[in-house]
Structure formats: structure tokens, C-alpha cells
Amino acid sequence: MERTLSLIKPDGVKKHLIGEVIRRFEQNGITIVAMKMIHMTRKQAEGFYAVHKGKPFFDSLTEFMTSGPIVALVLEGEDVIATNRKLMGATNFKDAEEGTIRREFATTIEQNVVHGSDAPETAAFEINYFFNSFEIIS
Numbered sequence: 417m418e419r420t421l422s423l424i425k426p427d428g429v430k431k432h433l434i435g436e437v438i439r440r441f442e443q444n445g446i447t448i449v450a451m452k453m454i455h456m457t458r459k460q461a462e463g464f465y466a467v468h469k470g471k472p473f474f475d476s477l478t479e480f481m482t483s484g485p486i487v488a489l490v491l492e493g494e495d496v497i498a499t500n501r502k503l504m505g506a507t508n509f510k511d512a513e514e515g516t517i518r519r520e521f522a523t524t525i526e527q528n529v530v531h532g533s534d535a536p537e538t539a540a541f542e543i544n545y546f547f548n549s550f551e552i553i554s
């Protein structure tokens with residue numbers, strides 16, 4: 417069993433895609449073990465995306481991620497990190513496979529509806545960033 421962090425980004429929440437995204441997780445055998453809605457501060461967004469500090473899109477990305485509420489979820493399942501990334505599709509929706517969340521709903525490379533951890537180490541850091549142990553169902 418593996419866990420990963422998913423975020424429904426401000427564009428996804430604004431477009432009323434919370435249910436659609438969660439439906440895709442559940443229909444693909446993924447179990448939700450934690451969930452909350454939050455509106456991040458700039459500091460919180462900068463800390464979350466610290467690996468991207470210095471990149472040309474960093475300021476715009478952290479501004480976007482604080483432009484409205486997000487939904488944070490901890491997903492659990494076998495190979496859930498890879499399964500979630502597959503359901504999300506490529507970062508740039510134009511490169512994303514047909515039928516993926518980003519291909520269907522993203523509007524720009526930045527406003528791509530969902531975040532998903534990309535490896536076990538980043539999943540551990542990112543889950544911890546949003547949830548304490550009492551908030552995750554075991």
C-alpha cells in the first residue's frame with residue numbers, strides 16, 4: 417500500500433470539478449484517507465513548491481495557487497503515486513493523454529486542475545505539509 421498527496425487546484429474548485437476529480441479516483445480503486453479544503457497563504461504555497469524556487473514560473477504559480485481555495489487529499493492504494501499521475505495526465509495538457517483530467521479540463525500549462533506527488537519521498541513531504549497523523553485514516 418502506498419499513499420500520495422493530491423490537490424484540486426483553485427481552477428478546479430472554481431470550475432466545480434471537485435466531484436468529478438474524486439469520482440475518477442474512486443472509480444479507479446483509489447481510497448481517500450484524508451481530505452480538507454484550504455485557502456493557502458503565499459508563504460504556504462512557496463513552501464509547498466520550494467523545489468521550483470528560481471524557476472521562471474515560480475511567482476506566477478504561487479500566486480495562482482493562492483488565488484482561491486484548494487482541496488487537499490491523501491490517496492491510498494497499490495502504486496497510487498503512479499496511478500494518480502496517470503489519471504492526471506502530463507503537466508502540459510496539450511501533451512496529456514486523451515481521457516486524463518488535465519487533457520479534459522486544464523486551460524493552460526499552469527492552470528492544470530490537479531497536483532499529484534511524483535515519488536515516495538515527495539509524497540511523504542507533501543502529505544506531511546498538509547496533514548498531521550490524526551487527520552489521516554488508517
Ligand code: IDP
Pocket residue numbers: 473477506507525526527528530531532534
Ligand atoms: P507536475 O504538476 O506535473 O508535477 P511540475 O513540473 O512539478 O509539474 O510543475 C508544478 C506546477 O507548476 C505544474 O503543475 C504547473 O501548474 C506549473 N508549471 C510547470 N511548468 C510550467 C511552465 O512552464 N509554465 C507555467 N507553469 C508551469
Ligand code: MG
Pocket residue numbers: 532534
Ligand atoms: Mg511536480
